């Protein structure tokens with residue numbers, strides 16, 4: 380078995396605003412990991428166009444999501460921050476993975492089924508092979524750890540399957556190229572914290588998502604203080620009070636969601652939050668949560684707006700990050716070309 384240098388990779392789509400789910404499910408871990416690990420954080424614009432994007436809107440969204448990354452605390456000196464389309468190795472490796480992954484594997488992807496909806500014939504081919512591009516994003520850097528929310532777990536299992544099949548199919552060529560083991564690591568999902576699946580504020584059975592038609596269902600990182608407080612006040616709850624123990628949250632998705640959000644934002648466990656609010660009315664938790672959310676998210680929104688006013692600065696960060704990303708991916712892709720049997724001059 381080859382041991383791989385630990386390296387973190389993750390990404391978010393520039394489609395609309397980032398929301399509390401992105402922040403608690405992924406971003407909080409990204410920020411922590413950059414303290415101790417080599418981290419690469421990508422704005423996945425090529426994934427975004429698997430659904431139609433108005434070009435001017437996409438352009439704006441790439442800069443806005445980058446601004447939000449920075450406003451949340453990602454440090455471009457520590458981490459590599461870039462947009463996917465500026466590093467062509469992603470597309471090249473994705474093509475090779477299109478030829479490694481099996482139709483049967485992709486047919487099992489639940490996110491394709493959800494996003495394609497009833498009319499699969501009208502979905503873009505890109506949407507179908509989306510998980511292969513995601514595997515390429517990670518493996519173009521031989522990344523070993525991938526911090527994401529719960530909803531990306533199946534895609535990461537596929538990335539591991541692709542890495543494993545590549546290592547197996549090309550085993551002889553990999554050894555001939557001088558590797559005494561696997562070429563790609565099997566990337567580990569890193570799904571941790573009390574809010575790995577933040578649910579809609581209007582329906583505890585649905586994931587908080589950018590595509591929900593109701594803006595009340597989510598808290599956007601760009602929302603102002605009044606909007607945040609109003610959305611939390613209006614969040615759906617059931618009629619019972621809050622339980623004192625975590626077991627009492629079972630079968631009560633809305634209560635579980637609000638408690639989980641509070642725990643993640645305040646850096647406490649669910650048990651600690653229940654020790655404080657258990658036995659009381661929802662209104663008390665909601666009041667505290669509104670205050671906490673405004674305190675944590677308000678500065679992020681303000682900083683994002685400030686950075687957005689200087690697109691040249693944000694573009695400069697993406698250009699620098701892309702050059703650094705390319706410097707890692709290019710030699711890996713050169714090896715991949717040789718291993719596959721392409722003529723490399």
Ligand code: TYM
Pocket residue numbers: 388389390391392393400401402403404405423426512513514516517525526527528529530531534574575576577578586587588
């Ligand atoms: P995306 O843009 O949908 O979401 C970005 C990150 O936010 C997490 N997330 C959530 N976590 C908790 N609760 C929620 N309601 C919630 N909604 C979103 C996602 O799990 C994700 O971590 N395919 C990916 C982007 C991607 C990627 C990659 C990720 C492309 N290539 C390579 C990791 C590695 C996506 O669409 O995420």
